[in-house]
Amino acid sequence: MTYFPNVPQVKFEGRQSTNPLAFKFYNPDEVVLGKTMREHLRFAVAYWHAFTGSGADPFGSGTAIRGWDRYSGMDLAKARVEACFELLQILDVDYFCFHDRDIAPEGDTLQETNRNLDEIVALIKENMKSSGKKLLWNTANMFSHPRFTHGAATTSNADVFAYAAAQVKKALEHGKELGGENYVFWGGREGYETLLNTDMKLELDNLARFLHMAVDYAKEIGFDAQFLIEPKPKEPSKHQYDFDAATTLSFLRQYDLLPHFKLNIEANHATLAGHTFEHELHVSRINGALGSIDANQGDMLLGWDTDEFPTDLYSTTLAMHEILLNEGGIGRGGVNFDAKVRRGSFEPIDLVYAHIAGMDAFARGLQVAAKLIEDRVFAKVLDERYASFKSGIGADIVAGKANFRTLEAYALQNKEIQNASGRLELIKSTINQYLINV
Ligand code: XLS
Ligand code: NI
Ligand code: NI
Numbered sequence: 001m002t003y004f005p006n007v008p009q010v011k012f013e014g015r016q017s018t019n020p021l022a023f024k025f026y027n028p029d030e031v032v033l034g035k036t037m038r039e040h041l042r043f044a045v046a047y048w049h050a051f052t053g054s055g056a057d058p059f060g061s062g063t064a065i066r067g068w069d070r071y072s073g074m075d076l077a078k079a080r081v082e083a084c085f086e087l088l089q090i091l092d093v094d095y096f097c098f099h100d101r102d103i104a105p106e107g108d109t110l111q112e113t114n115r116n117l118d119e120i121v122a123l124i125k126e127n128m129k130s131s132g133k134k135l136l137w138n139t140a141n142m143f144s145h146p147r148f149t150h151g152a153a154t155t156s157n158a159d160v161f162a163y164a165a166a167q168v169k170k171a172l173e174h175g176k177e178l179g180g181e182n183y184v185f186w187g188g189r190e191g192y193e194t195l196l197n198t199d200m201k202l203e204l205d206n207l208a209r210f211l212h213m214a215v216d217y218a219k220e221i222g223f224d225a226q227f228l229i230e231p232k233p234k235e236p237s238k239h240q241y242d243f244d245a246a247t248t249l250s251f252l253r254q255y256d257l258l259p260h261f262k263l264n265i266e267a268n269h270a271t272l273a274g275h276t277f278e279h280e281l282h283v284s285r286i287n288g289a290l291g292s293i294d295a296n297q298g299d300m301l302l303g304w305d306t307d308e309f310p311t312d313l314y315s316t317t318l319a320m321h322e323i324l325l326n327e328g329g330i331g332r333g334g335v336n337f338d339a340k341v342r343r344g345s346f347e348p349i350d351l352v353y354a355h356i357a358g359m360d361a362f363a364r365g366l367q368v369a370a371k372l373i374e375d376r377v378f379a380k381v382l383d384e385r386y387a388s389f390k391s392g393i394g395a396d397i398v399a400g401k402a403n404f405r406t407l408e409a410y411a412l413q414n415k416e417i418q419n420a421s422g423r424l425e426l427i428k429s430t431i432n433q434y435l436i437n438v
Contacts, residue, residue: 003067003083004348007090010356023356026363028092032370033324037363040323042334044095044136045087046294049307049340050351051080052102063346077104077120085127091355095136097184097336100171101144110163114170121174128178135180136334137228137264137292140164140171143188143236153210154190154203154241161206168214176223181332182292183218184264185211186230191237207241208255215260226332228264228291231280233273235305244273245283262291266338267315268298268305277315281322290326292333293319295358309339309354313435316365321378324369335362371438372431381427385420 001007013022028038054062068079080103084096103124104116128134142152142164150156152164175183190207192198215227229252231242242248245263252258263284270280284290297315299306310316323330337358341350372378388394393410396402 001086001090003079003086004090004352005067007349007352009089010091010352020353021356023363024360025367026356026359032366033373035329037366038094040320040329040366041359041362042095042136042330043091043093043359043362044097044334044336045084045091045093045355046336046338047080047084047096047098048102049338050087051084053340055341055343055346057343060343063343064341065346066348073105074116074119077116078123081120081123081127085131085133087351087355088133089131090352091359093355093359094132095134095181095334095336097135097137097139097338099139099141100167100174101141106145110166117170117174121177125178135175135178136336137182137184137225138171138175138178138180139184139186140167141188142167148189151189151191151203151237153207154187154192156197156199161210165210165213168210169217172214172218172223173221175225176218176221180223180225181334182228182264183223183225184228184230184292185214186232186264187237187240187242189237190242191234191240193238204241204251208251208257211255211257211261215257226291227261228333229261230264230266230269230294231273232266232269232305235272244270244275245280245287245289249283249287249289258289262289262333264292264294264333264336265290266294266296267310267319268296268307269294271298272303272305276318278318278322281319281326285322285326288327290322290331290333292330293323293335294338295335295362296337296339307338307340309337309341309358311357311361313361313364313368314431316361317368317372317431317435318365320362320365320369321372324366324373368434368438372434377430377434381423385422 008021010021010023012027013019015024017024026037028036030037032040055064056062068076068083071079088096100117104120107113107116142148147160147163150160153161155161172183192200229242229248231244231248232240233243234240241251245265248263252261265280265284267277270277281290295310296307297310297312299308337355339358341354389398393402
């Protein structure tokens with residue numbers, strides 16, 4: 001390995017292993033509820049954090065020591081491709097995800113930028129062929145360059161809208177070229193700072209026009225990837241239009257886009273919106289729109305998108321519980337580590353440790369969630385809690401046989417109302433028992 005010297009392929013050794021370069025829970029071949037862990041989890045490495053990110057923060061420059069940093073320009077872009085396929089092999093991860101601007105540098109003109117991209121996409125394609133690795137999703141970065149300061153599809157400048165369209169057109173062509181299974185729209189700067197200078201109605205109409213054009217173009221070129229929108233409430237915009245799952249679903253419904261899109265739910269975006277990860281997955285699931293996940297976690301003490309590698313078993317268990325209950329599980333989506341090593345973890349091997357930590361946390365979450373489902377732990381809770389809707393007046397309500405007159409008649413003759421305990425503390429201690437004992 002050129003970029004991860006002396007790092008062997010990471011293998012499953014089991015929970016007793018003390019080898020830091022082994023999986024303790026992720027056993028790709030282990031069958032859980034009829035599918036292997038590999039099939040359930042469909043892990044992906046995020047190109048931007050693993051190969052483009054440098055560890056820079058608003059207070060200081062990058063700290064990451066990377067073998068590819070000795071290069072620049074297109075040579076750097078090529079070295080990163082090599083590093084990517086090395087890491088995928090070390091981790092035995094099947095998928096990767098990228099933004100167009102992660103993989104190739106911008107040129108002086110859009111023509112030159114596109115030529116750079118074409119060259120790197122061809123190189124990626126060769127590597128995919130020889131390694132069998134696959135593209136979970138690609139996307140267009142329409143937030144880093146200053147031209148997008150007022151947004152991309154929701155910009156106040158029509159020339160920028162056109163540029164963004166050209167960029168997504170190219171990204172869709174590359175997605176098709178690489179057999180991408182999904183295509184993601186994360187609204188980087190699709191939001192606003194203040195209503196004092198914003199025509200929100202026009203911006204939202206334009207966003208819908210843009211997404212319809214993308215749907216049409218993908219159809220035209222025969223790119224059949226699942227389209228995904230990734231909600232986020234803020235950052236970089238103060239108010240992001242795709243605030244959370246519910247807001248995004250309402251937007252998609254309003255503009256007749258719902259049949260063409262599912263959601264890519266990111267843990268840290270959920271918590272920034274004031275929700276739990278499982279809440280966002282649940283809202284997506286009950287609307288038939290759970291598409292894929294960006295796996296990471298935030299910091300309870302910090303109010304921004306810290307994108308830490310997921311290690312919280314409570315959260316991965318409840319997330320996997322939602323995914324297992326979803327029809328077809330994660331489907332064509334996957335578990336993409338949209339996560340970065342901390343600034344102090346600057347060695348290449350930290351990237352390996354970080355992914356092992358995340359993969360084990362999700363594998364363990366999968367095992368525990370499967371057992372909770374097998375034992376009908378939450379199913380029993382819900383059965384009991386909502387039993388009043390199974391018979392009598394409750395069954396009439398659910399069947400649509402009740403109205404205000406019949407309900408009033410029932411209430412008037414009813415004896416004193418009895419409520420039952422919600423038993424939350426008991427439920428939580430049961431979850432802990434499963435986390436420890438399964
Ligand atoms: C940023 C987003 C971004 C998307 C892809 O917060 O998570 O990384 O996943 O554009
Ligand atoms: Ni993300
Ligand atoms: Ni994010």
